[in-house]
Amino acid sequence: MRFRALAEEITRFFGEEGTLSLRLPRHEFRPEQLTMAHAVAEAANGKKILMLEAGTGVGKSLAYLVPLILKAVAEEKRVFVATGTKTLQHQLMEKELPFLKRHLGVDFNFTLCLGAENYLCERRLAAVPTTGQEELFADLAEVANIRTWAEGSRGGLRSEIEFPVSNATWHQVCRVSELCAGQDCGRGGECFYQKARRRQTYAQVLVANHHLLFANLMADWEYLPECQILVIDEAHTLDSTASDCLGIEFSYRALRRVFEGLRGKDGKGCLVGSLIELPIEQRLGLLDRIRHAEQRFLETLVWLHDKVLAGEQRVAVSRETAALGLEHFIEPLSEVVAGLKQILKRIEREETRVECEGYVQRLQRTLAEAKQVAEMPEDAPWLLWCEELAQRGRGLAETSASTAFHATPIEPAEILKEKLYPRFESTILVSATLSTGGDFRFVADRLGTHGAETLSLPSPFDTKNNLMVYLPAHVPEPARFEEYTAEVNREVIELVQAASGGTFVLCTSYKVLNALHDLFRNSVPCEEYGARKRFERHRKSSRLLVMRQGDASRERMLEAFRSAGRAVLFGAATFWQGVDVPGRDLEMVIITRLPFQSPDDPVLEAKIRLCRERGGDPFNDIQVPHAVMQFRQGLGRLIRSKSDRGVVAILDSRVNTKGYGRAFLNALPECRQTDKLEEAREFLRGVWSDK
Structure with a gap:
């Protein structure tokens, strides 16, 4: 599509009297x-990388x-949109894309892409017995419910299930890449996952999360159709996310299902126990x-x-220590792989052979990763570290x-520069926070995008009149913990009592x-969001609802927060970003401390050492740049619409x-x-008085 024609279509849609203004109620033109939109079109047309910072609204x-x-429709291309949160995925799939399908004037398809384990595998479901062997399966009653649900399910997705299903049960019936027979499966490519793959083939827009983007990248784009344009929202x-997904993890949670699938319980109900083609002695030897x-x-x-951890939460590990630990299991695991490969030739049933091949692939990958790390040179730009995931139990399995x-x-x-961006003709990186003081260099360093085009656009909202920032200078520094928390609590109480709507307290x-x-909670009469009320819907009332991160899922807590009328939510990292509560349900955000990363984070320590x-x-x-980016995300939780008004309180005196x-x-x-404080309280009291 010629750039001039594309530019004209964009103006026709977004212009002051364009399609968007005509079709979207209460929409106001935003230059x-x-x-x-024109900048995105220019980058896509010029096959460029564009870093685009655009404020809320x-x-x-x-x-x-x-x-x-x-562009995709005109030139038969495909767009991959990667998001960081489910909230944005839902917004794209339920609002923006359906709206555009109705009003953009071109015919296109879109679909949501999910990881394999989100889908039910009907072959694996059929393999679970309806009765008997209860000790080998997580919950046969749950499996029975899944069978009934599957008969009427359109997508076969776990997210569609409206009854409780434990992780253990789902992992026994979901699709696992290594255990999938693909087109050779008895269902002839008509399973839920393969149907989803076909929808992806016919779509011009694929929506997924950052994790699936990297999983597909590491699999040489095996899971999804080729795309020409990448948007990273x-x-x-x-x-x-890249560090997490491109890294390597060795943990029992990562291999537990493999070991359990191979050995079962007492050698029954598992792969090895089902190999009736083999003499019992050979099966017992493999089990050992x-x-x-x-x-x-x-x-x-x-x-x-x-x-190594010795009571610490996270500890960096030397190359020598890592090699010593990994070599402890490399040889016995290699023997298991060799044994499984040997019996593959004698397995007669197709489904059992596919399952065995899947376990071989998974263990081979673990071995390759273990050898890669064990042989890693001292100057490799990788950090080796271990962490405590949960409280230590009493036995070997619990501790491990x-x-x-x-x-x-x-x-x-x-890695992004070498493997990700070259896969696409153009890449658009979008966020409300990509620069510090208008300087994109910090993010470009982190994302490998030096030389990219950059553009920063301010929010169109009237923060000059609708936002007050309260910056008290008397709060003790956070290092004086007892004095600091006591004074912050006093400030929070004063501010909340002046507010008529909701408050986020970000920690x-x-x-x-x-x-x-x-x-x-001990200072103010309130209603606590505890275990008893965890799954109840809170109705608007005059009582103050108090919540803290961890009381329930983020989605349930936000639903209760919006419904309560007046609520205070104490949140950590999860609530600093990706949360949208417009209107008077949220009229104050309290930032208790400047969001510097934890100094004992091994990854941060490694970056600091390398920088020095x-x-x-x-x-x-x-x-400082990282903290400023997170700080801006926290600020962005408050003013989410043109009519929003409120106060951001920064209770860390170091800012002054x-x-x-x-x-x-x-x-x-x-x-x-x-x-x-009195001016902040006065502003809060008048937030909605003139509305």
């Missing part, structure tokens, strides 16, 4: 949205979808090898837990299940979160007393500022 999703859909989280390899794997994790060993790329930017650690929650070795200043080059505080103050939008 920033039109500018963004610009209408980012429509601004990149419209030009890219028009919520791109400010991409580097941390499997149990021995599993034991050695568990011993490695227990050794890491007891001797609480330990994970990781190999994490310190600079995923190099940077669970220690602070729990301390402030408990202090507030290169002659940089880690605090100003890494820690430290030199680096200027970086945070410069990140504030144009707004009213005060250091007087």
